[in-house]
Amino acid sequence: MRVDKDSDDRTKAAFNALREQTSQAEAVFGEALDWPELPERSGSRVCKDLQGGWRTPEAEWAALQDRLIQTAMRHEQALKCSIQTLSL
Secondary structure: OOOOHHHHHHHHHHHHHHHOOHHHHHHHHOOOOEOOOOOOOOOOOOEOOOOOOOOOOHHHHHHHHHHHHHHHHHHHHHHHHHHHOOOO
């Protein structure tokens, strides 16, 4: 497997630039986000665990889907401007 070191460095730099804005992003999101760096991978993650998934009982799927949609929209609001203005 070929690793593109320049791409990996830019990805890590982008993550670190976003992480410097944690308080602003979390204020817009409305609660704390998880910022795992994932040093063993080329990427990192900004996420929120919603405690649900394929094992959720079918009767709870509609509520889970609503939480997923609302969380995705809040996630976009919290990070979109910061991502668009990244300069690496």
